[in-house]
Amino acid sequence: MAILEILHYPNNLLRQKGLDVEIFDESLEIIIKNMLETMYSAKGIGLAAIQVNIIKNIIVIDISEKRNEPVVLINPVITRKEEKIEFEEGCLSVPGFYEKVNRFNVIEYEAKDLQGKKYNAKAEGLFAVCIQHEIDHLNGRLFVDYLSMVKRESIAKKIQKMDSEGIKVQRKKIPYSI
Numbered sequence: 302m303a304i305l306e307i308l309h310y311p312n313n314l315l316r317q318k319g320l321d322v323e324i325f326d327e328s329l330e331i332i333i334k335n336m337l338e339t340m341y342s343a344k345g346i347g348l349a350a351i352q353v354n355i356i357k358n359i360i361v362i363d364i365s366e367k368r369n370e371p372v373v374l375i376n377p378v379i380t381r382k383e384e385k386i387e388f389e390e391g392c393l394s395v396p397g398f399y400e401k402v403n404r405f406n407v408i409e410y411e412a413k414d415l416q417g418k419k420y421n422a423k424a425e426g427l428f429a430v431c432i433q434h435e436i437d438h439l440n441g442r443l444f445v446d447y448l449s450m451v452k453r454e455s456i457a458k459k460i461q462k463m464d465s466e467g468i469k470v471q472r473k474k475i476p477y478s479i
């Protein structure tokens with residue numbers, strides 16, 4: 302197992318678009334295990350493959366309190382969205398910053414399981430918001446893209462400064478419970 306390096310905004314590698322997974326083999330399982338280990342080690346609730354420079358449409362999520370309910374979405378697509386909500390989000394690629402973003406409270410989506418079998422499911426609340434946030438990553442989009450240019454550039458500067466000085470952000474109190 303391995304903990305992978307998480308790319309930080311404004312790294313342009315985060316703008317890459319993922320490719321659909323076509324082969325469901327052992328190497329896919331290794332990628333997923335490493336993504337889960339990386340997410341748990343960083344105390345995140347969601348991680349997209351693009352964030353660790355793996356150009357594939359893979360997402361791992363665990364919103365459970367005990368951190369023992371991993372969910373893996375392969376080639377996910379949202380097929381329906383309902384109920385606009387505002388949600389305060391953070392991102393492992395934007396450490397230390399939290400801002401309100403417009404999302405949907407209820408979604409329906411389609412994805413493949415580890416065996417490559419397609420399924421449809423419904424999600425709501427934090428889980429639904431997390432899927433929307435992570436699918437954005439697979440399309441090269443970040444939550445800061447929804448903020449004003451002034452705010453975005455200020456965040457970019459601060460993260461670049463922290464990274465150049467090798468400072469690790471201490472996790473702040475965040476609005477969602479994990």
Ligand code: QAP
Pocket residue numbers: 343344345346347348388389390391392393395396397398427430431432434470471472473477
């Ligand atoms: C995306 O975000 C998300 O700044 C997942 O210092 C966020 O796991 C989906 C984190 C909110 C829905 C709602 C952020 C950890 C984790 C930080 C995360 C940090 C340490 C963010």
Ligand code: CO
Pocket residue numbers: 391392393394434438
């Ligand atoms: Co993120």
